[in-house]
Amino acid sequence: MADVAEEPKRRDFLVIAGGTMAAVGAASLLWPFVQQMNPDASAQALSSVEIDITPIKTGQAITVLWRGKPVFIRNRTNEEIEAAKAVELAVLVDPLARNDNDPGLPATDANRTVAGKENWLVLVGVCTHLGCIPKGQSMADTKGEFDGWFCPCHGSHYDTSGRIRKGPAPQNLEVPPVTFVSDTKIKIG
Amino acid sequence: MAQHESTYKPSNNFGKWMDERLPVARLVHDSFVDFPTPRNLNYLWTFGGILTFCLVAQLVTGIVLAMHYQPSADEAFNSVERIRRDVNFGWMIRNFHAVGASMFFIAVYVHIFRGLYYGSYKAPREILWILGVFIFLAMMATAFMGYALPWGQMSFWGVTVITNLFSSLDSIIPGLGTSIVQWLWGGYAVTGATLNRFFSLHYLLPFVIIGLVILHVWALHVVGQNNPTGVEPKTKADTVPMGPYAIAKDAVAMFAFLIPFAWFVFFLPDYLGHADNFTPANPLVTPPHIVPEWYFLPFYAILRAIPSKLGGVMAMFAAIAVLAFVPWLDRSRVRSTKYRPVYKWFFLLFVITCLALGYLGSKPADGIYVFWARIFTFYYFAHFILVMPFVGLLETPKKLPNSISESVLGKSGGGGGDTVPSGATASPEKR
Numbered sequence: 147m148a149d150v151a152e153e154p155k156r157r158d159f160l161v162i163a164g165g166t167m168a169a170v171g172a173a174s175l176l177w178p179f180v181q182q183m184n185p186d187a188s189a190q191a192l193s194s195v196e197i198d199i200t201p202i203k204t205g206q207a208i209t210v211l212w213r214g215k216p217v218f219i220r221n222r223t224n225e226e227i228e229a230a231k232a233v234e235l236a237v238l239v240d241p242l243a244r245n246d247n248d249p250g251l252p253a254t255d256a257n258r259t260v261a262g263k264e265n266w267l268v269l270v271g272v273c274t275h276l277g278c279i280p281k282g283q284s285m286a287d288t289k290g291e292f293d294g295w296f297c298p299c300h301g302s303h304y305d306t307s308g309r310i311r312k313g314p315a316p317q318n319l320e321v322p323p324v325t326f327v328s329d330t331k332i333k334i335g
Numbered sequence: 336m337a338q339h340e341s342t343y344k345p346s347n348n349f350g351k352w353m354d355e356r357l358p359v360a361r362l363v364h365d366s367f368v369d370f371p372t373p374r375n376l377n378y379l380w381t382f383g384g385i386l387t388f389c390l391v392a393q394l395v396t397g398i399v400l401a402m403h404y405q406p407s408a409d410e411a412f413n414s415v416e417r418i419r420r421d422v423n424f425g426w427m428i429r430n431f432h433a434v435g436a437s438m439f440f441i442a443v444y445v446h447i448f449r450g451l452y453y454g455s456y457k458a459p460r461e462i463l464w465i466l467g468v469f470i471f472l473a474m475m476a477t478a479f480m481g482y483a484l485p486w487g488q489m490s491f492w493g494v495t496v497i498t499n500l501f502s503s504l505d506s507i508i509p510g511l512g513t514s515i516v517q518w519l520w521g522g523y524a525v526t527g528a529t530l531n532r533f534f535s536l537h538y539l540l541p542f543v544i545i546g547l548v549i550l551h552v553w554a555l556h557v558v559g560q561n562n563p564t565g566v567e568p569k570t571k572a573d574t575v576p577m578g579p580y581a582i583a584k585d586a587v588a589m590f591a592f593l594i595p596f597a598w599f600v601f602f603l604p605d606y607l608g609h610a611d612n613f614t615p616a617n618p619l620v621t622p623p624h625i626v627p628e629w630y631f632l633p634f635y636a637i638l639r640a641i642p643s644k645l646g647g648v649m650a651m652f653a654a655i656a657v658l659a660f661v662p663w664l665d666r667s668r669v670r671s672t673k674y675r676p677v678y679k680w681f682f683l684l685f686v687i688t689c690l691a692l693g694y695l696g697s698k699p700a701d702g703i704y705v706f707w708a709r710i711f712t713f714y715y716f717a718h719f720i721l722v723m724p725f726v727g728l729l730e731t732p733k734k735l736p737n738s739i740s741e742s743v744l745g746k747s748g749g750g751g752g753d754t755v756p757s758g759a760t761a762s763p764e765k766r
């Protein structure tokens with residue numbers, strides 16, 4: 147018996163096939179237990195808001211909540227727009243525009259705003275380092291070395307286009323999906 | 336050591352009856368009464384018992400607090416305030432739990448540094464040590480999630496900053512980090528959904544710690560305790576039974592430990608916390624200066640010392656992971672730093688480094704603080720990766736005592752090293 151290699155039997159086939167199916171079943175049962183932790187339907191339902199921007203005067207900014215995150219809407223002054231446009235791309239830490247409307251473009255100021263509405267800068271107000279809310283929305287706030295936003299947690303400086311210029315943050319502030327519903331109303335998400 | 340013969344004698348008929356069916360009394364007697372402990376253990380060896388006490392205290396107070404706490408974004412902050420004001424003795428039980436977390440970490444840090452100083456991680460205690468590292472990790476996770484529960488500003492932003500550490504994975508695979516973070520949050524930001532799952536896991540993890548502690552104690556009872564000389568017990572004269580000797584000493588130390596514990600609970604319950612946490616969580620305002628609890632400060636300093644997001648995160652996790660490799664990084668022939676004239680000074684420097692990183696972690700991340708955090712972060716890792724292997728290989732250790740009893744009682748008679756210590760003469764192999 148022992149010196150002859152045993153031929154696979156029908157039982158061996160059944161054991162392997164049955165065991166494999168049981169493993170596949172167990173693994174697929176794991177998925178719901180992983181997936182239940184992802185954002186649920188009610189969290190996803192909050193994924194679009196409309197905002198009336200008439201009350202925001204030039205030089206002012208407001209913060210609204212979108213998907214539980216603050217969104218900065220800034221009505222920029224001409225000087226701020228000029229300053230943002232004058233920046234050479236070569237000096238930017240993050241060369242990408244991070245604009246959800248059209249991702250992957252170079253980080254020029256034009257690629258981070260809507261054409262013809264350059265004074266409106268809409269940003270997700272979450273520092274791309276570790277998620278703090280940068281200062282710079284109210285007049286009294288310190289706005290950092292580049293006159294945009296400054297994150298007090300770990301010292302990231304953003305410019306007037308919301309681009310990271312100095313500090314540990316790796317990416318420019320995200321531009322959420324923005325559409326102008328009318329001249330006075332925008333939709334985020 | 337663990338293979339010593341059982342000396343359990345049931346004292347009555349019920350004990351005998353039970354012993355033949357479920358010998359749990361025998362297990363306790365052999366493990367915690369007649370267990371041989373080195374006779375030269377000092378007070379640093381009492382922290383194992385103190386830590387067991389801390390774990391039980393956190394469990395008892397925590398289970399009680401969970402009866403009154405409400406894990407929802409709207410109610411969490413208020414329910415903690417209600418516990419402190421309205422629930423009968425809630426103020427005291429909450430203080431025990433909150434202060435207890437800090438005391439738990441004080442004890443575990445003493446325990447870890449004791450192990451590092453006396454080489455308690457060296458063969459054959461590697462698994463014992465690594466289980467300890469896992470317990471430390473589980474403690475950190477539990478403490479982090481527990482700190483989220485009062486849902487004050489520091490809770491909220493601490494959770495935001497720490498969970499965002501995982502978003503650094505975006506720089507390896509774009510989108511991976513963001514997906515993981517949203518999975519942890521159950522939303523697109525930290526919300527009540529995050530709080531609810533943290534509460535569930537904060538309740539679960541202590542029981543995981545109990546499991547790990549059982550394995551830790553089991554491993555300890557297989558290899559036996561290390562001792563201040565680092566010389567293994569050779570004869571019966573080198574050990575004393577755990578009960579009453581070690582147990583009595585543990586009890587003295589525990590009462591001493593409970594004095595500062597009670598002082599904080601009754602007189603300074605919020606001293607170790609942050610004033611910002613008495614402001615309810617607000618997702619639109621970040622406090623100007625986010626700092627973790629004191630026991631995470633050295634690791635936080637390491638995180639901020641590295642000028643790259645992913646690099647900082649990796650350094651912080653590496654600072655803990657490196658502990659698991661200590662049994663193989665240390666190339667010294669002797670265990671105890673008492674007999675290591677050169678390494679002794681590096682060890683002192685390492686202790687200073689950890690304290691300095693703790694101080695720097697509490698300071699803002701700019702200017703001179705970052706400079707020093709980088710210096711000390713460098714030494715933190717150099718201690719493990721350079722000092723431990725090379726000093727271990729190059730230094731000449733002092734002469735070890737022949738046995739534990741020799742180090743305690745001195746050499747009997749006037750002879751040299753060949754004189755056998757008294758009490759060791761009879762059958763040296765019998766325990």
